[in-house]
Amino acid sequence: MAGLRDDQIEEQLKQLFGLENPEESEDNYEEDDFSRNSYLQQLLETSVNNESEHSVTPSNTINSPASETQAVDNAEPSCSDVSPTEFTSLSLQSTVTNCSSEDDDDTSITRRHHRSGVRISSTSESDSESNQDEEEWKKVMWSTERPNSERFSDILLKPSVFFPSRTSPLAYFSRFFSDDILELIMEQTNLYATQQRTKHWEPVTVMDIRMVLGIIIMMGLHNVPTWDLYWSTDPFFRVDEIASVMTCKKFKKIMENLHLADNSIMPSRNDPQYDKLYKVRPLLDMMNNACEREARSTTSQSIDEAMIKFKGTSSLKQYMPLKPIKRGFKVWVRADSATGYVYQFEIYTGKSSDNSPELGLGANVVKKINHPSN
Numbered sequence: 331m332a333g334l335r336d337d338q339i340e341e342q343l344k345q346l347f348g349l350e351n352p353e354e355s356e357d358n359y360e361e362d363d364f365s366r367n368s369y370l371q372q373l374l375e376t377s378v379n380n381e382s383e384h385s386v387t388p389s390n391t392i393n394s395p396a397s398e399t400q401a402v403d404n405a406e407p408s409c410s411d412v413s414p415t416e417f418t419s420l421s422l423q424s425t426v427t428n429c430s431s432e433d434d435d436d437t438s439i440t441r442r443h444h445r446s447g448v449r450i451s452s453t454s455e456s457d458s459e460s461n462q463d464e465e466e467w468k469k470v471m472w473s474t475e476r477p478n479s480e481r482f483s484d485i486l487l488k489p490s491v492f493f494p495s496r497t498s499p500l501a502y503f504s505r506f507f508s509d510d511i512l513e514l515i516m517e518q519t520n521l522y523a524t525q526q527r528t529k530h531w532e533p534v535t536v537m538d539i540r541m542v543l544g545i546i547i548m549m550g551l552h553n554v555p556t557w558d559l560y561w562s563t564d565p566f567f568r569v570d571e572i573a574s575v576m577t578c579k580k581f582k583k584i585m586e587n588l589h590l591a592d593n594s595i596m597p598s599r600n601d602p603q604y605d606k607l608y609k610v611r612p613l614l615d616m617m618n619n620a621c622e623r624e625a626r627s628t629t630s631q632s633i634d635e636a637m638i639k640f641k642g643t644s645s646l647k648q649y650m651p652l653k654p655i656k657r658g659f660k661v662w663v664r665a666d667s668a669t670g671y672v673y674q675f676e677i678y679t680g681k682s683s684d685n686s687p688e689l690g691l692g693a694n695v696v697k698k699i700n701h702p703s704n
Contacts, residue, residue: 488626506620522589606679630667
């Protein structure tokens with residue numbers, strides 16, 4: 331280049347450095363580049379501040395990695411479109427943008443954690459409410475303060491009539507088997523004997539019925555194979571307490587005609603008013619009335635089933651293998667919880683055939699038996 335002229339040197343300098351004016355040096359261009367870089371750096375800082383302000387504001391949407399990559403790609407121009415100095419500045423901008431995007435990711439992650447924390451807290455609140463409901467409804471043990479059991483026994487069992495301590499058993503028996511019952515038995519027995527035209531029948535009296543009941547009780551205490559042996563001449567079988575009261579022939583005649591209801595007006599089996607216990611119903615009703623009449627009703631009572639042992643033939647006989655008495659008549663009883671005194675009883679006759687709503691055996695028994703008899 332030492333042999334070149336001045337104008338040739340200027341041309342070469344224009345081609346190499348793009349100097350339009352030979353008086354301008356590369357320092358001036360470097361100053362322009364520096365000012366351009368300063369301007370780009372200022373714009374970059376402004377954009378970073380704006381992005382940081384947007385990152386502080388909660389957002390309902392979270393940018394996916396694909397959208398963030400696309401935004402970075404759009405922000406970075408190709409190297410062939412810019413000068414080396416501008417490429418350096420844009421690389422710096424890209425680096426800062428990546429850092430800011432990382433900050434945004436950290437912020438979004440923080441927001442995610444924050445929102446998830448809110449969901450967890452709300453879920454925990456709902457769980458606590460459900461646990462509280464379970465605590466209210468679940469079974470719990472008795473606390474130190476238990477209900478006062480004395481209030482269930484405010485009214486204790488007490489007889490309606492005072493009996494001295496030396497009262498005989500016959501006086502208690504007479505309160506339940508009153509003269510009304512004896513008269514009923516006498517009337518229905520004589521009526522049945524008349525209807526059947528029993529031969530050699532002599533009308534019975536209340537005293538005769540009393541003697542028959544006494545003999546039946548004595549036979550239950552002193553068992554022999556047959557009735558005739560109670561009047562036997564053999565002293566080993568004879569029972570003077572029975573043989574001296576009534577003859578064997580009269581006793582058998584009364585037992586053959588013993589009745590409690592009028593058979594002529596008994597409803598037929600197809601009648602809705604048919605009662606399997608019709609022949610003993612008057613006695614049962616009078617006995618129930620007597621049981622309620624002879625004692626004050628207590629505040630603590632129970633309803634349960636009982637069994638009357640019976641091994642004969644009857645459609646009312648029940649078989650309950652888990653009971654001490656396995657075969658017999660099942661009876662629903664309402665009794666005092668403390669003493670067992672019977673207030674009301676009902677012999678079970680099977681499923682009801684009336685049109686009343688079926689509420690279950692337990693509900694029907696409670697509704698039927700848990701009221702005073704008429």
